[in-house]
Amino acid sequence: MREENSPEEKPAIERTEPVVYIVRAGDTPISIAERFGLSPETIVWANTELEENPALLRIGQQLIIPPVDGVLHTVKAGDTLESIARKYEVSVDDIINWEPNHLTRDSQLVVGQQIMVPGGVKPFTRPRVALTGQMVAPPSNFTGATGRFIWPATGVITQYSWSGHVALDIANLTGTPIYAADAGVVIYVGWDNTGYGNMILIDHGNGFRTRYAHLSAFNVSAGQQVSKGALIGRMGSTGRSTGPHLHFEIIYNGVRQNPLAYLP
Structure with a gap:
């Protein structure tokens, strides 16, 4: 598998095999996907580290880039073309018709063999969060939230919300002020080991x-x-990050929401 980090990477249609890409400053799953003519989901599904939390890239990280949209599957003991097709919601014909797979219906699969499943899909796993400090329970009688959010920082949106990144990334200079998007109680301030780095979590007392x-x-x-609007911190690039930015999430009843649906 070759490494491909030239300024003008070949679009997926010109490739028949995976390549390795080295993450650069400012990269996001979306920007990498666009560079190769793929969906960000395809990039995430090909890289186990990203499946755990697609938002968390680091400079120098090696990513496998499939040749077309879909799932790059590594054959395991007991796999058949039928079981692989069923797992990724495609037909066997979709797999064998991708000529670079060099497969027929009678092919014997070998453990460790890589098979491209064009158009295949995988369910996303919920991102893990590993806090090193203690989370504080919010008071049950807090009623100060307005239910209407404001922008938590100024800057440029470098990554919008998508299926693997239900959040906004807002980039600016290190030290840019970060503001509370609504009134609430700070229930966590500290380090997250999964890649969020220095993190603040605010409970707004209304499910948000x-x-x-x-x-x-x-x-x-x-x-x-x-x-609402109180200064709570400063922008940085701690944890798994490719440059200074704010990773901002709005969570309602435990489910991440597209922040743009709530911001003015």
């Missing part, structure tokens, strides 16, 4: 929580009540 990740500094402490 907001997450602010990759910070360079904190201006609040756990248990503190904050007003």
